[in-house]
Amino acid sequence: MKFSWNVVRESLRLSSPTQETFREVTNDFxxxxxxxxxxxxxxxxMHSTHKNPEYFPNPEEFDPSRFEGSGPPSYTFTPFGGGPRMCPGREYARLAMLVFLHNIVTKFKLEKASKWHNTTYRSMSPASKAALKVRVRPHAK
Ligand code: HEM
Incomplete structure (x- = not known):
């Protein structure tokens, strides 16, 4: 599921469920x-780093191939944070996202049902201002 995982990672890059997080400064710097x-x-x-063209050329473009090969440099793609407080649920989240994607793609056909959508940021998370409507139909048997 390498390609699917790259698709998930690219989605997490463009719209990280957590946009930023805190650290306590332990030394003056x-x-x-x-x-x-x-x-x-x-x-x-992580939102700013994920949109930095130095690490992610054409940062607004959805391009799962960015994660091919050795992928982006370490600590540039951090949807689960990093260091000792890194998200402990990341492997479970990875499994859940891949299983969800697999079932959606293999069982259903998706069609855009509205022309545009708009994302805003509430608190630390992305939220839909005008949701993109999607029509979901089962694949013909
Ligand atoms: C796509 C799904 C998820 C994303 C993007 C995500 C992201 C994050 C991020 C950015 C942090 C802060 C890390 C840091 O400060 O370095 C975090 C912490 C945490 N996450 Fe997640 N998470 C996800 C799913 C989950 C799940 C499924 C669980 C539990 C089953 C979970 C449990 C936690 C806990 C307990 C912390 C606090 C860790 C600590 O402070 O030591 N997360 N997560």
Whole structure:
């Protein structure tokens, strides 16, 4: 299911269910001319990195082939976070997404039923402002 997993990863890149998360700063450090003191909360954003053209050329384009070969450099694709607090549910989530995709694709035909959709961001998660409507029909037997 290599291709399916690349499709799932590309979806997670374009619209990560978690857009950013926090870390506590354990040492004073300077970044881009700003001093960040120890004890502050830092908000790091996978959303921004996932849309950085330096790592993901044409970042708004849906292109699962980005994940072929060695794929993007480490810590550029982080929908499940990273380090010791990385999502412990990621392998279960991977299985659930692949099983869902397999069943949808093999059992149903999908057709776009509205011309456009619009995504907004509420709190830390993407939300649909105007949902893309999809018509779902079982494949003919
Ligand atoms: C597509 C599905 C999922 C995504 C994108 C996701 C994403 C994330 C992210 C970004 C974090 C923060 C990681 C960090 O700060 O480095 C996180 C933490 C966490 N996730 Fe998930 N998650 C998913 C599914 C799940 C599932 C299925 C479970 C449980 C069955 C789960 C349980 C947790 C828990 C307990 C934490 C907190 C870990 C900690 O703070 O040590 N997640 N997840």
């Amino acid at each position: 300077t970044f881009a001319g700003y001093t960040i003191p120890k004890g502050w909360k830092a908000l790091w954003s």
